[in-house]
Amino acid sequence: QGxxxxxxxxxxxxxxxxxxxxxxxxxxxxxxxGTKEDPEKGVAYMKKILNSDSPKARHxxxxxxxxxxxxxxxxxxxxQSTEEAERLWLIAxxxxxxxxxxxxxxxxxxxxxxxxxxxxKKAFFWHSEACGNGNLESQGALGVMYLYGQGVCRNTKAAxxxxxxxAERGNIYAQGHLVEYYYSRKFYSTAAAVAKRITENxxxxxxxKTTDCxxxxxxxxxxxxxxxxxRCLQLGLGVQQDxxxxxxxxxKACLLDPAVAADLELAANLGRI
Numbered sequence: 193q194g195x196x197x198x199x200x201x202x203x204x205x206x207x208x209x210x211x212x213x214x215x216x217x218x219x220x221x222x223x224x225x226g227t228k229e230d231p232e233k234g235v236a237y238m239k240k241i242l243n244s245d246s247p248k249a250r251h252x253x254x255x256x257x258x259x260x261x262x263x264x265x266x267x268x269x270x271x272q273s274t275e276e277a278e279r280l281w282l283i284a285x286x287x288x289x290x291x292x293x294x295x296x297x298x299x300x301x302x303x304x305x306x307x308x309x310x311x312x313k314k315a316f317f318w319h320s321e322a323c324g325n326g327n328l329e330s331q332g333a334l335g336v337m338y339l340y341g342q343g344v345c346r347n348t349k350a351a352x353x354x355x356x357x358x359a360e361r362g363n364i365y366a367q368g369h370l371v372e373y374y375y376s377r378k379f380y381s382t383a384a385a386v387a388k389r390i391t392e393n394x395x396x397x398x399x400x401k402t403t404d405c406x407x408x409x410x411x412x413x414x415x416x417x418x419x420x421x422x423r424c425l426q427l428g429l430g431v432q433q434d435x436x437x438x439x440x441x442x443x444k445a446c447l448l449d450p451a452v453a454a455d456l457e458l459a460a461n462l463g464r465i
Contacts, residue, residue, distance in 0.1 A: 196226025211241055211249040215256065222259065222269065231269025235260065242283075257284035258293040265303075274307060288321030297322035298330040302406070305333070305342075312343030323354070329405045332358040332366035339369065362403040364390060368413030371420045375465065380430025387421035390414055391444065415449035418442075419456045423465065 222234025261280035284296035301319035335354030422441035
């Protein structure tokens with residue numbers, strides 16, 4: 193905290209001459225680093241950078257637009273507006289430019305997957321751009337879209353390539369979907385072994401920070417793994433039957449993501465899994 197406070201003082205001194213200093217101040221005020229949280233002030237600095245004509249601000253505009261989009265989406269420091277968030281993220285994403293905000297490209301993929309602006313073809317486009325620029329979250333999302341034919345023709349080969357590569361790089365959501373795939377193909381011992389490995393580390397925030405993936409999707413991945421491991425243990429599929437352990441993992445799935453657990457339980461009750 194002391195280091196943040198010292199940095200804040202230094203950035204305040206140079207902010208009028210140095211756009212990088214202004215940008216850092218914006219982030220610190222928005223997130224409350226070394227100072228009291230003041231999202232309005234953070235937003236004001238980001239707007240100054242985005243609207244500046246100075247060539248010295250050019251390299252920061254994509255990042256500023258991404259952060260402003262986040263502020264509008266969350267309604268933090270400004271009035272909430274998903275449409276304004278979309279507009280700003282499109283500026284930040286810059287048609288998939290690898291030197292623009294890759295985070296904005298991935299975020300647009302997520303935005304078009306699940307919000308009021310749902311458009312799976314657009315989601316697939318933006319996840320493809322972000323994945324091509326190295327984004328791990330989008331690589332996992334692409335695998336799922338290929339696997340279930342969402343916004344693109346179903347392609348199991350492409351799906352498994354994306355999911356396996358993303359899983360190897362630490363994407364928990366991709367790992368959870370691989371467990372589901374192995375289980376559906378009756379590779380029960382593989383499904384159980386992969387699921388056991390995933391559920392051993394369930395500190396969602398640490399996993400999200402380490403992989404730079406959203407905590408929500410990390411939790412979904414671990415919840416899927418826990419549910420399928422519980423199913424294997426309950427029925428003795430690929431592992432020795434153990435009702436007590438099954439109960440423990442079912443509970444874990446419910447705690448991590450009640451919606452995922454409820455959907456899978458319904459599928460199990462209907463005999464789909």
